[in-house]
Amino acid sequence: MIDLKLLQKDFEGISKKLQRKGVDEKLLEKVKIKFEELKEAKAHFETLQAAQNAMSKEFGMYKREGKDISELKAKVDENKIRIADALEIQRLRQEELEALAMAIPNIPDDDVPDGEDEDDNIEIKKVLTPKEFSFTPKEHWELAEQNGWIDFERGVKLATSRFSVSFGMGARLERALINFMLDFNRQRGFEEVSVPALVNRKALEGTGQLPKFEDDLYKIQDQELFLIPTAEVPVTNLYQDEILSLDKLPKRMTAYTSCFRKEAGAAGRDTRGMIRQHQFHKVELVSIATPGESDIIFNDMVTCASDLLTALELPHRLVTLCTGDLGFSAAKTIDLEVWLPGQNTYREISSVSNTRDFQARRAKIRFKNGKKNELVHTLNGSSLAVGRTLVAIMENFQNSDGSIDIPKVLHPYLGL
RNA sequence: GGACGAGUGGGUGAGUGGCUGAAACCACAUCCCUGCUAAGGAUGCGUAUGGGUAACUGUACCGAGAGUUCGAAUCUCUCCUCGUCCA
Numbered sequence: 001m002i003d004l005k006l007l008q009k010d011f012e013g014i015s016k017k018l019q020r021k022g023v024d025e026k027l028l029e030k031v032k033i034k035f036e037e038l039k040e041a042k043a044h045f046e047t048l049q050a051a052q053n054a055m056s057k058e059f060g061m062y063k064r065e066g067k068d069i070s071e072l073k074a075k076v077d078e079n080k081i082r083i084a085d086a087l088e089i090q091r092l093r094q095e096e097l098e099a100l101a102m103a104i105p106n107i108p109d110d111d112v113p114d115g116e117d118e119d120d121n122i123e124i125k126k127v128l129t130p131k132e133f134s135f136t137p138k139e140h141w142e143l144a145e146q147n148g149w150i151d152f153e154r155g156v157k158l159a160t161s162r163f164s165v166s167f168g169m170g171a172r173l174e175r176a177l178i179n180f181m182l183d184f185n186r187q188r189g190f191e192e193v194s195v196p197a198l199v200n201r202k203a204l205e206g207t208g209q210l211p212k213f214e215d216d217l218y219k220i221q222d223q224e225l226f227l228i229p230t231a232e233v234p235v236t237n238l239y240q241d242e243i244l245s246l247d248k249l250p251k252r253m254t255a256y257t258s259c260f261r262k263e264a265g266a267a268g269r270d271t272r273g274m275i276r277q278h279q280f281h282k283v284e285l286v287s288i289a290t291p292g293e294s295d296i297i298f299n300d301m302v303t304c305a306s307d308l309l310t311a312l313e314l315p316h317r318l319v320t321l322c323t324g325d326l327g328f329s330a331a332k333t334i335d336l337e338v339w340l341p342g343q344n345t346y347r348e349i350s351s352v353s354n355t356r357d358f359q360a361r362r363a364k365i366r367f368k369n370g371k372k373n374e375l376v377h378t379l380n381g382s383s384l385a386v387g388r389t390l391v392a393i394m395e396n397f398q399n400s401d402g403s404i405d406i407p408k409v410l411h412p413y414l415g416l
Numbered sequence: 417g418g419a420c421g422a423g424u425g426g427g428u429g430a431g432u433g434g435c436u437g438a439a440a441c442c443a444c445a446u447c448c449c450u451g452c453u454a455a456g457g458a459u460g461c462g463u464a465u466g467g468g469u470a471a472c473u474g475u476a477c478c479g480a481g482a483g484u485u486c487g488a489a490u491c492u493c494u495c496c497u498c499g500u501c502c503a
Contacts, residue, residue, distance in 0.1 A: 043466060046475045053475090056487040060434040069486080076486045243463085245426090364464095371445090373463080 001361045002104055004035050004097075017107045020114060020323045027100065034097040041093050045086040052079050102205070103212050106358040108323050109332040115322025121335070122322065127306055128315035130339045135400045139342035140391040141273035144170065146402045149394075150274060161271075162263065162278045173393070173406070174281060176413035177386050178256050181283040181308060185383060188304045190254035190285055195234035197257055198225045203237040206363030208329035208355075215264045227260035231284035232380040239288060240363040243373055250289035250297055254383070257282065274387045275347065281386035287379040290367060291357070294377035298354045302334050305350045305383040312407045314392050315339040317346055331356040338388065342395040349388045352381030 007014045007028065015028050055076045062069045113122050144150035149170025155163035166174055186192055201224055204210040209217060209229060218227040228234055235255050244251070259282050270276035285304065289297045302318065309316045321333040330353035337346035357375040360366070366373045397405040406416060 039466070042475080046466070049476090050474055052486080057434070059486050063434085073486060080486080243426095371461090 001101055001358065002107060003357075003361065004031070004101060007032055008035060014107065017110075018104070020112075021105050021108055021326065022324070023104060027104070031097065031100050031104070034093060034100060038090065038093040038097050041086070041090040045083065045090050048079060048083045048086055052076065052083060055079065099211075102362075105326075105328045106208075106331050106355060108326055108330075109354075109356075112326060112332055113320060113322045114324075116324040117322075118325045120322040121319040121325055124318040124320060124334070126315070126317040127310055128313070128339075130315045130341060131396070133341060137341040137395060137398060138402065139273065140340070140394040143342075143394045143398055143402060143404060144273070147394075147404060149173070149390075152273075159278070162276065164274055164277060170390070172414060173390055173410070174386055176410045177389055178281060178283060179413055180312075180410055181383060181386075182254060182256055184308050184311065185254035185283065185285060185304060188300075188307075190252045190304075193235060193238070193253050193255045195231060195238070195255055195257065197228050197234075197260075199228055199234050199237070200225055203233055203240065203363075206237045206240050207233045207359050208362065209233065212328065216262050218260045218262060228257060229261045230259050230380075230382075231255040231257040231282065232286060235284065235286040236288070236359060236365075236378050236380065237363055239365045239376075242365060244288070244365070244367045244376065246290070246367055246369065249367055249376070250287055250293060252297070253286045255284050255286070257284070274391060277387060282382050283384060283386065285352075285379075285381045285383050288365065288376050289379065290369070291374070291377050294354055294356065294379060297377075298332070298334075298352065298379055301379060301381045301383070302336070302352045305336050305352060305381055308383055309336065309338060309349070311409050312389065312393065314389075314396055314407075316349065327351075327353060329353070329355045329358050331358065336384075338392040340392060340395045342398075347388065349392065350382040350384045352379070354379045 002014070002018075011028070011032055015023075015025050018028060019025060055072060059069060059072055059076065062072060113120065115121065138146075141150075141152065145152075147169065148167055151165045151167060154165045158165070182192055198220065201210055204217070204226055217229060220226065234257070235253050238253075239251070258279055260279050263276055263278060266276060274280070285301050287294075287297045287301060306316065306318065316336050316338045319335050319337060321327075321330075321335060326333055333351055333353040335348050336350035336352070338349040339345075340347050354377065356377050359378045360375040363378075365376050365378065367376050393407060394404055397407065399405065406414060410416075
């Protein structure tokens with residue numbers, strides 16, 4: 001959630017920044033007005049309530065002194081009706097404001113480039129040079145099936161399209177990757193956590209998936225619970241509604257979870273293979289930091305993910321997302337794209353975002369800065385998407401006969 | 417699944433209708449005193465939000481929500497969580 005007080009104070013400035021993300025200025029004006037109306041309604045209600053409280057106190061005194069209370073009671077009863085009305089007005093305005101404000105995306109950082117979509121993202125640097133193949137490299141689904149690593153049909157049989165099953169070395173490699181990534185992150189100072197894969201509405205509101213993106217989430221039928229689309233949700237919300245002491249910051253955490261996405265609106269995209277699945281494994285990084293250190297932490301996380309790819313000998317590049325490609329909660333995002341020789345292109349394998357205080361404001365995560373409580377900054381990043389890493393290994397480490405080498409760092413994890 | 421009990425500020429914990437935003441103790445902060453190894457004293461110390469330059473002040477919050485009442489931490493109902501016992 002954006003800072004409504006700031007919007008009120010510096011409407012021009014905030015509005016200008018949000019227009020870069022395609023937010024309609026009229027909507028912002030409406031929010032500003034609603035915000036002011038709500039304040040008005042609150043003030044009115046509180047004045048009435050104060051009178052009521054005062055009269056109630058008097059009431060108690062009258063009774064103790066044995067005075068006649070009938071006149072006072074009439075006054076108090078009358079005021080009570082007005083309070084009920086005032087409260088109802090306040091409640092309605094609160095609801096209206098929230099509905100509007102919760103749907104406004106985060107303000108992009110000033111150094112985020114303008115742009116429409118992913119074509120306008122800006123490459124920062126390339127890491128490792130893709131190797132030359134003496135043959136035409138195959139795409140991963142071909143290799144996966146040929147080696148018996150992944151069975152796409154049986155995944156569909158068990159669930160529906162965009163589900164798959166891993167067998168043998170494919171399954172072992174997944175597990176090896178998860179362990180390798182968690183160990184790697186732990187050595188970089190991220191504490192490992194294991195969290196629920198189901199979360200409630202409040203958690204998803206805290207990180208920004210709800211209320212706007214409910215269509216992308218799998219919902220449990222008989223309870224108000226959702227399957228997590230990313231570990232970012234449970235891990236960030238670990239500290240929801242808490243005031244952290246300064247010496248506990250920064251919090252740097254890593255978690256492995258399955259992730260679940262309906263991929264609504266992705267019809268026809270990446271239908272083959274395991275680039276875009278409804279369920280996938282991911283190792284996530286989440287940091288909670290003071291505003292002063294969040295930029296450093298951000299770079300740290302990008303470096304961690306990039307080094308992970310380098311350790312796996314996977315060529316990749318870093319790109320800054322433009323305003324049009326930036327996610328709802330992010331102020332800034334750097335994507336890591338891994339080279340896929342079979343597809344002859346770079347594909348997203350990790351996305352590191354600084355949401356600044358956007359999620360913290362929604363989730364009420366604060367820290368004590370001296371006497372004052374301030375909102376923290378929250379950051380998240382994948383490190384990495386396991387399925388896509390497996391895809392990258394298959395395509396980059398393939399031989400002409402279709403066999404696949406295993407990156408050296410994974411050998412200990414596979415008993416090789 | 418059933419029965420009973422509990423949920424209060426950073427912690428322990430008092431509080432069964434008004435004088436309680438909440439005793440006391442601990443922790444913490446600032447100041448003072450003392451000066452032989454640790455102790456004594458004073459003051460302050462929840463969160464959110466509105467008004468005010470500020471001092472200060474209004475409102476809300478005692479697991480969550482609803483209700484009774486002029487007035488609720490305290491009474492009623494529903495839910496959640498934890499504990500104990502039973503199946």
